[in-house]
Amino acid sequence: MRVLLLFALFLLGMGDGPVAAAETYELLFRSTALKGLEAMPDKSETRQGTLVYDKVVSGTDVGQAGGSFGIGLKIKPDDNVSMTLYQGTRSRALGNYPASVGNPVIMYFLESVLADVAGQSGGSPFYMRNRIKEALLRDAQVVPVSRRYQNRDIAAREVTIRPFTKDKARERMGRFAELALAVTVSEDVPGWYYSLVATVPAAAGGAEAGYSNAITLKRAGEDQP
Known part of the structure; x- marks a missing residue:
């Protein structure tokens, strides 16, 4: 439910933004x-309706979820997708x-x-969520890129936003004002998303x-990592 709520909050307020913003939303939140991914019955052994992602998180404070993970998506016969x-x-x-x-992986991300x-x-x-929405309407950068998938080069697009570049509270955010979100999408990969990457640079001259x-x-x- 939290992912669906976040999805709704991102889509609300888009209003009559510029055409470029609408195109960015279509790239990031492609319905x-x-x-093309077939549903997989619960007891099926064909395993054709699933996607597996690697997730690696670093630079989190003690107590937050850092480390390496897997994310599994399974398409179900009832037109739902389960995420694990x-x-x-x-x-x-x-x-x-x-x-x-x-694909709900973007909202989870x-x-x-x-x-x-x-x-x-x-x-x-x-x-922060509001600043991200504003950046999508105003400052998203979309560039063509090439990526390697299943031993071949594929054409993709990388959508990058930096939501706090022009934010009035930037000075109070320290290094987190440099947050960048880069999502690489392609028609040539199942599930549309090749990668989703968020980065914040280390503090200049600091130990963080x-x-x-x-x-x-x-x-x-x-059906699983």
């Missing part, structure tokens, strides 16, 4: 992202979401980044490590 987080032998269900609204950055900076996640939260498509066709 047909899961199109794995770490070693442990797993945790992240919920079930309508496949018709797109944004939610986890907001939680990490708000927790470390002491800022409000609601304020830079923050990174990276989710990368690992493979398709298996």
Whole structure:
């Protein structure tokens, strides 16, 4: 439910933004992202309706979720997609979401980044979410890139936003004012998202490590990492 709520909050308020903003939203929140992936019955052994992502988080404070994880998405016959987080032998269900609204991994990514950055900076996640929405309407950068997937080069686009570059509260945010969110998408990868990466540089001259939260498509066709 938290991911769906965040999805709604991001879409609300888009209003009559410029055409470029609408195109950016379509790239990031593509409703047909899961199109072409077949539903997989619970007891099926074909494993054709699943996606697996690697997630690596570094530079978090003690007590926050750093380390290496797996994320599994399973397309179900009822037009829903279940999302599960794995770490070693442990797993945790992240919920079930309508496949018709797109791939929920992007909203999970944004939610986890907001939680990490708000927790470390002491800022409000609601304020940060609004700045991200504003950056999508105003400052998103979209560039063509080439990526390697399944032993071949694929054409992709990288969408980057820096939500606090022009923020009035920038001075109070320290190094977190340099947060960058880069999402790489391609028609040539299942699920649409090749990678989703959030970065914050290390403090200049300080001992704090830079923050990174990276989710990368690992493979398709298996139901768990």
